[in-house]
Amino acid sequence: MKVWGIVPAAGIGERMGGTAPKQFLEIGGVPMLARVIDALLRSGIIGGVTVPVRDAEREKAEKTVAKFVDADVPVLFVTGGQTRQESVYRGLASVEGKNPDFILIHDAARPFISPDIVRRAVDVARDAGASVVGIPATDAMALSRDGIITEYLPRDALVCIQTPQVFRYDLVVSAHEAAVRDGITGAADDAELVLRLGGKIVVVRGSPDNIKITYPADISRMGTTG
Numbered sequence: 001m002k003v004w005g006i007v008p009a010a011g012i013g014e015r016m017g018g019t020a021p022k023q024f025l026e027i028g029g030v031p032m033l034a035r036v037i038d039a040l041l042r043s044g045i046i047g048g049v050t051v052p053v054r055d056a057e058r059e060k061a062e063k064t065v066a067k068f069v070d071a072d073v074p075v076l077f078v079t080g081g082q083t084r085q086e087s088v089y090r091g092l093a094s095v096e097g098k099n100p101d102f103i104l105i106h107d108a109a110r111p112f113i114s115p116d117i118v119r120r121a122v123d124v125a126r127d128a129g130a131s132v133v134g135i136p137a138t139d140a141m142a143l144s145r146d147g148i149i150t151e152y153l154p155r156d157a158l159v160c161i162q163t164p165q166v167f168r169y170d171l172v173v174s175a176h177e178a179a180v181r182d183g184i185t186g187a188a189d190d191a192e193l194v195l196r197l198g199g200k201i202v203v204v205r206g207s208p209d210n211i212k213i214t215y216p217a218d219i220s221r222m223g224t225t226g
C-alpha cells in the first residue's frame, strides 16, 4: 500500500505577521516545516512527500528540509497556489503517474503532529476510504450574526477538524476536480471537498496539542508542548 504525503506550505501567515512565513519559525531549534516532514516520515508508512511552497521560499524550504530531515524517501517541492485548496491541488498534480493508493494531507502549520496519529489516520482510511483527525468540541458553540447569538449548536455532535486527513487517491483527486468544475476555490480543507461528493469520512481521535499555529499567541504553547 502506497501512501503519499502532501504538506501545504505556501501560505503567507498573514495573521501571524513577522518577517518570514510561520512554517519557517523554529520550535526547539527546528523549523515547523521540518518538524512536520520528520514526523510524517517517522510514521514509517509514507512513501514520499510533496511540499507546495511559494516560489519566493522554494530554496529556503528545500534547504530547511535538507538540513533538518534525514529523508529516505523522495521529498518534492512544487509551486503552491493562491489558496490552500489550490496548493493541495498542485500537490496532487505532482503525484500523477506515481499511482499512490492513499494521499495524506497535513498542514505545515501543525508542528505538534505525532507519528502515531499519522499511522492511525492511515489505518482508518485504509478501511473506510477517508479519515480526518479531529477532537470533540469542549467549549459551547453557537452561531452568531453581527455579534448576536442566534442559535446554540449541540456540542456532542461537534468535532474540531484538524489534519492529517487521508483519502483514497482517486477520491481526493475527483473531489478537487469537481470543486474546480463547480467554481469552489476557498475550501477550509480537503475533507470538505470529499464530503461534497458524498464520501464517507471517519473521524480519528486527535490530540489537543495538534494545534494549527495561527496567531502569535499560539507560539506561547511551544514552550509547553514542543
Ligand code: CTP
Binding pocket: 007, 008, 009, 010, 011, 012, 013, 014, 015, 016, 021, 023, 052, 080, 081, 082, 083, 084, 085, 087, 088, 107, 108, 109, 110, 212, 213, 214
Ligand atoms: N497554505 C498553502 N497555500 C496557501 C495558503 C495556505 O499551502 N495559498 C497552507 C499554509 O502554509 C498552512 C496551511 O495551508 O500550512 C493552513 O493555512 P493557514 O493556517 O491559514 O496558513 P496561512 O494561510 O499561511 O496563514 P494566514 O491565513 O494567516 O495568512
Ligand code: MG
Binding pocket: 011
Ligand atoms: Mg490561510
